[in-house]
Amino acid sequence: MAMLRTTNLTRRYGARLGVDRVNLAVDAGEVFGFLGPNGAGKTTTIRLLMGFLRPHAGQAEIGGLDCWRHSARLKRDVGYLPGDLRLYPWLTLTTATSIVSQTRGMNISARASELAERFELEPTLPVRKMSRGTRQKLGLVLAMAHRPRLLILDEPTSGLDPLMQSRLADLVREAAAAGAAVFFSSHTLSEVESLCDRVAIVRRGKVIVDESLDALRHRAPRVVELQYGDEHAASAAVLPDFLQVVERRGAVCRCELEGTTPPLVTWAYQQPLVDIRIGRPDLESVFHRLYHVGEEGT
């Protein structure tokens, strides 16, 4: 059974659409990336999962329980980092740990100290003296210290420097390896690419892709650079159907390869080429196209 599931989840804001018939499922042990441009519906989905908003249609469930009706009970099993983290100015890690231990009815101090050490977070520094990144670290410690079965993280790396982003990535991987489901939203393709098993892309409230990273990589085009002896040879070159020209500059022709490399190698062998470069699958261009699909009549 999926740890998290949404079925035709729909929420409007007056005449404005927040999310529209969103279907998602995340299993235990899975790291799931939720990507989308600004205003796409990521935070709305997360707020519906957390039971802060009531769906207008459809349903969200965590561990088989309805997120709206059982929101209080579900918070026990969920670790949540909001996108707009707000913390009292006087709060320190130590005071927060004791408050959370009391409200959750479990002592989280040992795990909180361990996490704080990983994030190099000072236990007695108050929020008012923290930088934005440091506040984010405190939010992450509080989201993770009770070892939740499901982690819901809304843009968790915002404000973190690259070293701390990689510490967070390690912690996310460890949580998933221990059986937790991880759902996180992001604008950043690179972190999703390095961390997630699967990714969904939401755009204008609708999920337009929900695929494993391996499957997406498989359909990502490779950029091929063909270098001819001179500009004349490059402009006169007749290319096969599986190469789509992106740019011709001087003696170099940049193309995108559709399909696999063997036909390219066979073709290139018979061409008057000086050099050929075959790039890695370009996931970025797949995301770029998916983000902008439907715009300008595409």
Ligand SMILES: Nc1ncnc2c1ncn2[C@@H]1O[C@H](COP(=O)(O)OP(=O)(O)OP(=O)(O)O)[C@@H](O)[C@H]1O
């Ligand atoms: N409280 C609200 N009142 C009215 N409209 C809202 C409200 N919250 C969100 N929306 C609208 O719902 C849509 C989805 O917004 P949402 O905040 O879920 O997007 P997002 O993907 O999280 O964006 P971002 O990446 O900018 O945080 C947007 O069109 C937004 O303007």
